[in-house]
Amino acid sequence: MANLVSPCCGGEYTDNDDGPSYCCGSEIKQGLCTECKEHAEPEEGFICDTCEDFFEEAMEDYEYAEKQHDSYLEDRMDAERDER
Ligand SMILES: [Zn+2]
Numbered sequence: 847m848a849n850l851v852s853p854c855c856g857g858e859y860t861d862n863d864d865g866p867s868y869c870c871g872s873e874i875k876q877g878l879c880t881e882c883k884e885h886a887e888p889e890e891g892f893i894c895d896t897c898e899d900f901f902e903e904a905m906e907d908y909e910y911a912e913k914q915h916d917s918y919l920e921d922r923m924d925a926e927r928d929e930r
């Protein structure tokens with residue numbers, strides 16, 4: 847079975863259960879946004895454990911590996927072009 851990883855770093859991540867509020871991106875205390883004092887839900891998504899970036903959908907680890915490989919090939923092609 848494939849592993850799900852964060853799309854930014856290909857690492858571990860956690861649910862945004864106690865993350866920032868949907869309305870203001872502020873802290874939520876007892877279901878209330880600390881910024882606007884309205885009822886707030888945490889933004890639906892996940893937080894990368896490595897860089898703490900917010901993202902909505904995790905990626906399969908093999909997709910991440912492919913993405914890394916593609917950008918590696920592109921970098922190499924760019925470098926070769928520069929040498930000419
Ligand atoms: Zn990350």
Ligand SMILES: [Zn+2]
Nearest residue numbers: 869870879882
């Ligand atoms: Zn708010």
